[in-house]
Amino acid sequence: MANRDYIVFxxxxxxxxxxxxxxxxxAAIALDGRNLAVKGSFNSEIKPILDDEKAVAAGVDPIEDGALKVTNKTREQLAKAPALKSVWxxxxxxxxxxxxxxxxxFNPIPVGFNIIGFDMIIINRLCQEYGPFDEGRQQQKIFSKIHKCDVMDNMHMWTEGDPSIRSISMDTLRERMGLSTENAHDALQDVKDTANIFIKLLKTHRAVYQNIEFDKAFADGNLYVK
Structure with missing residues (x-):
């Protein structure tokens, strides 16, 4: 199965x-689908529509000061960034x-934190606007059309039975797993942290899989749901 690379973005x-x-x-990091080694990286800021009225007229949200504070960016800084179409x-x-x-x-498999509910929606938007886009399926064409690895959902499955876990936010996971908070909420740093967690989880999955018997697991009729 490990015949596609992963793109953590x-x-x-x-x-x-x-x-x-x-x-x-x-930002993005490419991981080898077999050994999970880093194969390449991408990072770019993007110039948004900074004028609120023009943003609304274009059908997008104005840039919020609160978001700039979280991501440690300024309007002056973003005004000098390359245009969205060029970066895309x-x-x-x-x-x-x-x-x-x-x-x-064989498109690479997208990986990220909360990508199903957030980042992949943006990917679909940008593919529809700038390409490549599958008109028949009404979906993006740069990543796998089938597989997505959302680290947030994966972490939920690992921790849902632990009553001591109150949050699986990225900031909480950084603290729990000993990752630095320096540059947190910079896209490239977030990608690096997500990639480290993803690799840890996937290596664990691969090790556990070797000791699980799936073949004819329910052949004896011992079902969880009947």
């Missing part, structure tokens, strides 16, 4: 609604490097 944005937010940064083209080229068969079936 993250957006920093100017608001909370993934359907309308403006990206202010995107470069990001798509970066991702495409890791489709080793140049076949949609």
């Amino acid at each position: 993250d957006f920093e944005t100017g608001s909370r609604n993934p359907h309308k937010t403006q990206p202010t940064q995107i 083209k470069k990001f798509c080229s970066f991702v495409d490097q890791y489709n080793w068969k140049k076949d949609p079936f």
Whole structure:
């Protein structure tokens, strides 16, 4: 199964609604699908529409001061960043490097923290606006159309039976797992931290899998749900 590479990625944005937010940064790290070694990285800030009225007219959210504070960015800094269309083209080229068969079936698998509920929605938006986009399926074409690895959901499955766990937010996981909080909420640092957690979890999955018997597991009729 490990015949596709993984792309761990993250957006920093100017608001909370993934359907309308403006990206202010995107970063990614490519991992080898077999040995999980780092194969490459991508990082760029993005110039948003900084004028509130123009943003609303364009159908996107204005940039919120609170979001800038969290991501440690300024309007002056973002005004000097490259345009979204330019960054998106470069990001798509970066991702495409890791489709080793140049076949949609082998598109890399997206990985991130809360990507299903947030970042992948933005990916679909940008693919629809700038390409590549599958009109028939109405979905993005740069990543696998089937597989997604959301580290937040994976961590929930590992910890849901532990009554001592009150939160699995990224900041909480940093503290619990001994990751530094320096540069937290910078997209590249968030990607590095997410990648480390993902690799830890996936290596554990692979080790545990060797000791689980799936073949005919329910052949004796001993079902959990009847």
